[in-house]
Amino acid sequence: MIDSVKHYFIDISNQYENKSGYNYWDNHVKYVMQIAGDLAKEVGAELEIVEISAILHDVAKVLKLRENESHNLVGAEVAEEFLLNEGYDKEKIEKVKKCILYHSSDLDKSVKLSKEEWCVRNADIISMFHNITIFYFIALCEYQLSYNECRLCVKEMLQNKYHHLDTKLKKQYDDALRIIYDAI
Numbered sequence: 717m718i719d720s721v722k723h724y725f726i727d728i729s730n731q732y733e734n735k736s737g738y739n740y741w742d743n744h745v746k747y748v749m750q751i752a753g754d755l756a757k758e759v760g761a762e763l764e765i766v767e768i769s770a771i772l773h774d775v776a777k778v779l780k781l782r783e784n785e786s787h788n789l790v791g792a793e794v795a796e797e798f799l800l801n802e803g804y805d806k807e808k809i810e811k812v813k814k815c816i817l818y819h820s821s822d823l824d825k826s827v828k829l830s831k832e833e834w835c836v837r838n839a840d841i842i843s844m845f846h847n848i849t850i851f852y853f854i855a856l857c858e859y860q861l862s863y864n865e866c867r868l869c870v871k872e873m874l875q876n877k878y879h880h881l882d883t884k885l886k887k888q889y890d891d892a893l894r895i896i897y898d899a900i
């Protein structure tokens with residue numbers, strides 16, 4: 717299943733690149749998948765669920781679907797449709813949907829993340845230490861900001877994302893954050 721999900725996502729990423737110049741797989745999602753997989757092995761999460769969710773977590777953005785709605789919510793629906801078509805197990809699809817639903821933004825205090833959800837959410841944040849260009853793409857191309865506005869916006873996005881990183885993981889990344897922040 718991983719291979720067909722990856723194949724699908726690389727294909728839509730290439731189509732998106734033809735229109736926008738930015739490749740989500742090459743610049744963002746492949747890092748999220750790698751990091752989420754490493755975290756899954758560390759905490760004993762279900763690797764297949766984590767990897768499929770990591771690949772599809774931003775699918776709504778790449779397909780530019782219902783852009784005025786939450787990309788978490790729309791992405792979970794798209795993933796469900798795609799995986800059902802592929803004949804994937806329904807219980808596993810529910811797990812993937814929740815990983816995508818909770819992968820970013822503030823969470824209600826009542827939400828207790830599963831190991832798989834925790835891996836995808838934190839991998840999305842940690843990926844910015846491997847490739848930060850996604851923030852530049854958003855600031856320059858989506859928001860169409862000037863050079864100075866872009867710098868401020870990237871710093872803000874960096875801080876906002878980092879704010880959501882798990883406290884236990886923050887210790888490992890505090891120094892890297894400071895270096896990147898100062899270099900922007």
Ligand SMILES: [Fe+2]
Nearest residue numbers: 744773774840
């Ligand atoms: Fe992402």
